[in-house]
Amino acid sequence: xxxxxxxxxxxxxxxxxxxxxxxxxxxxxxxxxxxxxxxxxxxxxxxxxxxxxxxxxxxxxxxxxxxxxxxxxxxxxxxxxxxxxxxxxxxxxxxxxxxxxxxxxxxxxxxxxxxxxxxxxxxxxxxxxxxxxxxxxxxxxxxxxxxxxxxxxxxxxxxxxxxxxxxxxxxxxxxxxxxxxxxxxxxxxxxxxxxxxxxxxxxxxxxxxxxxxxxxxxxxxxxxxxxxxxxxxxxxxxxxxxxxxxxxxxxxxxxxxxxxxxxxxxxxxxxxxxxxxxxxxxxxxxxxxxxxxxxxxxxxxxxxxxxxxxxxxxxxxxxxxxxxxxxxxxxxxxxxxxxxxxxxxxxxxxxxxxxxxxxxxxxxxxxxxxxxxxxxxxxxxxxxxxxxxxxxxxxxxxxxxxxxxxxxxxxxxxxxxxxxxxxxxxxxxxxxxxxxxxxxxxxxxxxxxxxxxxxxxxxxxxxxxxxxxxxxxxxxxxxxxxxxxxx
Numbered sequence: 001x002x003x004x005x006x007x008x009x010x011x012x013x014x015x016x017x018x019x020x021x022x023x024x025x026x027x028x029x030x031x032x033x034x035x036x037x038x039x040x041x042x043x044x045x046x047x048x049x050x051x052x053x054x055x056x057x058x059x060x061x062x063x064x065x066x067x068x069x070x071x072x073x074x075x076x077x078x079x080x081x082x083x084x085x086x087x088x089x090x091x092x093x094x095x096x097x098x099x100x101x102x103x104x105x106x107x108x109x110x111x112x113x114x115x116x117x118x119x120x121x122x123x124x125x126x127x128x129x130x131x132x133x134x135x136x137x138x139x140x141x142x143x144x145x146x147x148x149x150x151x152x153x154x155x156x157x158x159x160x161x162x163x164x165x166x167x168x169x170x171x172x173x174x175x176x177x178x179x180x181x182x183x184x185x186x187x188x189x190x191x192x193x194x195x196x197x198x199x200x201x202x203x204x205x206x207x208x209x210x211x212x213x214x215x216x217x218x219x220x221x222x223x224x225x226x227x228x229x230x231x232x233x234x235x236x237x238x239x240x241x242x243x244x245x246x247x248x249x250x251x252x253x254x255x256x257x258x259x260x261x262x263x264x265x266x267x268x269x270x271x272x273x274x275x276x277x278x279x280x281x282x283x284x285x286x287x288x289x290x291x292x293x294x295x296x297x298x299x300x301x302x303x304x305x306x307x308x309x310x311x312x313x314x315x316x317x318x319x320x321x322x323x324x325x326x327x328x329x330x331x332x333x334x335x336x337x338x339x340x341x342x343x344x345x346x347x348x349x350x351x352x353x354x355x356x357x358x359x360x361x362x363x364x365x366x367x368x369x370x371x372x373x374x375x376x377x378x379x380x381x382x383x384x385x386x387x388x389x390x391x392x393x394x395x396x397x398x399x400x401x402x403x404x405x406x407x408x409x410x411x412x413x414x415x416x417x418x419x420x421x422x423x424x425x426x427x428x429x430x431x432x433x434x435x436x437x438x439x440x441x442x443x444x445x446x447x448x449x450x451x452x453x454x455x456x457x458x459x460x461x462x463x464x465x466x467x468x469x470x471x472x473x474x475x476x477x478x479x480x481x482x483x484x485x486x487x
Contacts, residue, residue, distance in 0.1 A: 004274045025053070029266045033068050034059050035235050038262070052239050053263030060233035061242065061265050062139045066099040067233070077347065081128045084175065086314065091128055092347075098132070103231035105136040108223040112199045114167050116141030116234050119244070121165040121197075123147045123156055123187060125174030129203045129220065133169045138242060138261075141234035142167075145244045145256070149174055149181070153189035155254075159246050160194045163256055167199045169220075173206035184210040238262025312349045315342040322363050322394040323351055329405040337412050345385065348378055353387070357415040361408055362391045388415070 004010050017024040022041040029038070039056030069078070074096040081091040093101070114120060120142050124130045126149075137144035147159050160168070168191070174181045184202055188211060191197050202210065203220035212219075236242075242261045246254040272278055319327065323341070330339055330352070343353045345360070352361040360382055368375055379389045390411060397404055 003277070025266060028270050029054060029262075032059070032064050032265065032269075038238060053260070053266070054238035057238035057262050058235050059238060059261060059265070060139065060141075060236055061261055062102065062135050063233050064265060065135060066095060066102065069095045070099060079128065079131060082311075090311075093128065098135075100229045101132045102135040102139055103229050104224055104227040105132050105220075106139040106231040107227045108201070108220075109136055109140055109142065109167065110231075111227070112167065112201065112218065112223070114140060114142050114199075118142045118167065119163040119165045120144050120167045120169065121147055121156070121160050121163075123149060123151075123168060123170045123183060124203070125149050125171055125181075125183070125205055127171070127203070127205055129171075134243075139231055139233055141236055141240070143241045143243060145246070147246070149183060150176070151186075153186045155249065156186060157190040157193050158249075159254060159256075160190065160197065162246075162254070163244055164196045165194070166196055167201070168197055169201045169203075171203050171205045172210045173208035175206060180206050180208060182208055182210075184208070188213075236261045308344060308347070308349065312342045312344055315349060320363070320365065320394070322365070322397040325401050326352070326361075326363060326392075326397050326404060329401045330408065337409070345387070346381055348381070350382070354412055357412045358387045359408075359412055359415060360387045360389045362389065363394060363397060364391055365394050 004013055026041045029041075034057055036056070036058035038054035040052075040054075042051075042053060043055050044051040066078070069076075075094050077092045078095040078098045079091075079093040081093075083090060109120070114137075120133075120137050122130065122133050122137075122144055124133065130146075134144055134146065143163075145159060145163055145165065147156050168187055170187045171183045173183050187200060191200070198216065200213070200217045201220055201223065202212075202217060211217075239260050239262065242259050242264055244256040244258055246256050248254065319341070327341055337354050337357065339352055339354050339361075341352050343350055343355075345353065350360045351363050353359065354361075364375075382389050388411070390408070392404055
């Protein structure tokens with residue numbers, strides 16, 4: 001797909017879409033997975049009116065949303081759920097995990113009597129199960145109708161009656177404005193006038209006590225326990241109904257707007273990529289520029305950055321005592337490097353980073369003793385992106401924050417790859433970097449410190465030896481200031 005990058009490009013693309021819409025939209029549709037290619041791109045009659053897209057084509061939209069990404073992007077996050085309450089844990093689902101959940105719930109729907117062509121009402125809060133339910137309906141060819149979770153029982157009933165739903169998916173309750181909304185109670189009242197509904201599937205969100213009508217109501221979690229995670233996608237005609245979305249009803253009876261499988265898939269994908277300027281989540285810098293031409297934000301994509309930037313800001317506003325102490329010390333040193341705190345890199349928020357030297361500084365509390373594997377994965381990702389990761393314990397910072405700051409400055413200097421033994425460098429204050437011999441030999445890995453022996457070394461505080469590849473720099477008095485790299 002050719003993404004629009006300027007107003008001039010937009011004008012040309014718009015002209016192409018008007019002059020030859022069949023050719024234009026056929027080019028967009030070619031990138032998707034089709035079980036059978038269309039016989040005709042567009043058949044329209046504005047007199048009736050009647051418009052058909054990709055007539056004769058066969059597909060299932062969930063294979064395009066999920067299955068085609070499993071081989072190369074299976075471990076990549078496909079869905080981010082950010083809770084409204086700051087204290088509640090966010091949820092991430094990879095393509096593999098989301099595919100598994102969708103297939104399992106698709107089988108739950110089938111075991112509860114749902115089939116291709118059935119209409120299913122979804123009356124739920126904004127939770128991951130909502131997205132799973134929508135995709136599961138599409139997986140089996142059922143037509144979903146999402147109803148706003150704030151509507152009354154009579155408003156829900158009217159929509160169920162209009163499209164004759166036989167299944168309802170709902171929740172025990174929802175949170176709104178600090179209050180609990182009893183969603184299941186609303187459904188119970190609505191279904192008093194909806195005889196078409198045979199099954200109600202209930203997920204738990206608020207731990208609200210609900211009535212379970214035997215033979216009709218089942219719990220989401222119970223049904224998912226033994227459901228298979230394999231579900232073959234139902235072949236759908238491009239003009240088969242995908243979902244029905246009702247108007248608000250503010251000017252009269254709500255009207256059901258039908259969206260079909262093929263045209264909806266192609267059009268929404270194209271407009272999403274261009275309206276939101278979405279980029280495939282491959283690691284890439286996201287500008288604007290920071291100081292010295294260094295990217296201001298380094299993340300996998302702009303969409304992810306927006307999702308977690310608020311969390312990063314909360315962390316900046318509420319640092320741990322050790323982070324705050326180190327931050328104030330680094331600011332006071334003014335070593336000439338621009339250091340950012342609680343900065344987004346990929347899907348991670350690092351404690352501190354110097355982008356121009358590509359050095360990440362992490363300050364770890366006791367919790368890191370219990371997430372060794374997660375930290376290793378995080379470090380591996382950062383290393384792959386070219387970042388050096390330096391870790392300190394909270395206790396290190398509390399004991400001597402000044403020395404930790406000096407060590408960080410030394411490491412940043414060392415990324416210049418200077419060699420103190422290199423006489424081609426300018427003499428005097430500021431000359432420094434990685435300590436090494438000009439011609440290193442076996443067993444010559446220790447060298448005498450010039451001058452100041454009061455600083456700690458690998459031999460203990462007050463020692464006088466440093467090791468090759470440790471960090472040091474020359475002061476105005478020709479002393480080597482020593483800061484050993486962490487083991």
